[in-house]
Amino acid sequence: MEGDKMSVIVLAGMIGAGKSTYTTFISEEFKSKAFYEQVVENPILENFYADPQRWAFSLQIFFLNTRFRSIKQALVHRHNVLDRSIYEDALFTKINYEEGNMSEAEMILYTDLLDNMMEELQDIPKKAPDLLIYLxxxxxxxxxxxxxxxxxxxxxxxxxxxxxxxxxxxxxxDDWFNAYDKSPTLVIDIDSVDLEREEDRIKVMKEIKNALKTHSI
Incomplete structure (x- = not known):
C-alpha cells in the first residue's frame, strides 16, 4: 500500500478461521490500522454460548453495532484491516433465527437496522472495502x-x-461468499496454509499484493 490512496481490507471466515491472526499479520506488513472483533470486551458472548435462545438477539445487536462503528471508521481511515466486518453479520443472525434462537419480530427488527446502516454507508465517500479475503x-x-x-x-x-x-x-x-458483491475478493485455503511457516507467510503476502495490484488498489 504505497502512496496516499486509502485501502480497506476485510477478513471473512467462520469461527476459528484465524481472522485475528491474519489481521495482525497484514496490518504489520502494510503498517496499517487493525480493527478487531470484540470478544474479550464482549459482555454477552459467553452468555450466548450458555443460553442461545436467551441471548442471541442481544448478541447480534451488539455485534451489529460494533461492526457498523468499525466499518464507518475504516472507510474514512487511511490504510486498515478488519478481522470481521458488517457484511457477514446477517449470516449469523439468519442461522440463529432458523435455529429458533430469535423470534420473527427480532429478525425483522435486526434486518431493518442492518438495512438502515447499509444505506448510511452509501453516504460515505468510500462506500465499500477494496478487498475481502475469505479464509x-x-x-x-x-x-x-x-x-x-x-x-x-x-x-x-x-x-x-x-x-x-x-x-x-x-x-x-460458501453460499454467503458466492453472493458477496461489495468488493474484489481473494480466497486463502487455511487447510494448506499456516502463517507460522515463513514460506506460507511469504506466499500469502504475495497473493494479497497481487490481488491489490490486479484491482489497481
Missing part, C-alpha cells in the same frame, strides 16, 4: 483451531448443540 477451510480445521485457542465456552466436547451450530454455519459460508 476458507474444512470444518475439521476450524474445530481444531477453536480447540487450540482454548476458550472454554467455544468448545464442542459434551455440547452436541454447539457442534450442530458450527456445522450449519460452516455449510453456509
Amino acid at each position: 476458507r477451510g474444512s470444518l475439521d480445521t476450524h474445530l481444531e483451531r477453536i480447540k487450540k485457542r482454548g476458550r472454554p465456552f467455544e468448545q464442542v466436547e459434551g455440547n452436541s448443540g454447539l457442534l450442530d451450530y458450527y456445522t450449519k454455519l460452516h455449510s453456509r459460508y
Whole structure:
C-alpha cells in the first residue's frame, strides 16, 4: 500500500478461521490500522454460548453495532484491516433465527437496522472495502483451531448443540461468499496454509499484493 490512496481490507471466515491472526499479520506488513472483533470486551458472548435462545438477539445487536462503528471508521481511515466486518453479520443472525434462537419480530427488527446502516454507508465517500479475503477451510480445521485457542465456552466436547451450530454455519459460508458483491475478493485455503511457516507467510503476502495490484488498489 504505497502512496496516499486509502485501502480497506476485510477478513471473512467462520469461527476459528484465524481472522485475528491474519489481521495482525497484514496490518504489520502494510503498517496499517487493525480493527478487531470484540470478544474479550464482549459482555454477552459467553452468555450466548450458555443460553442461545436467551441471548442471541442481544448478541447480534451488539455485534451489529460494533461492526457498523468499525466499518464507518475504516472507510474514512487511511490504510486498515478488519478481522470481521458488517457484511457477514446477517449470516449469523439468519442461522440463529432458523435455529429458533430469535423470534420473527427480532429478525425483522435486526434486518431493518442492518438495512438502515447499509444505506448510511452509501453516504460515505468510500462506500465499500477494496478487498475481502475469505479464509476458507474444512470444518475439521476450524474445530481444531477453536480447540487450540482454548476458550472454554467455544468448545464442542459434551455440547452436541454447539457442534450442530458450527456445522450449519460452516455449510453456509460458501453460499454467503458466492453472493458477496461489495468488493474484489481473494480466497486463502487455511487447510494448506499456516502463517507460522515463513514460506506460507511469504506466499500469502504475495497473493494479497497481487490481488491489490490486479484491482489497481
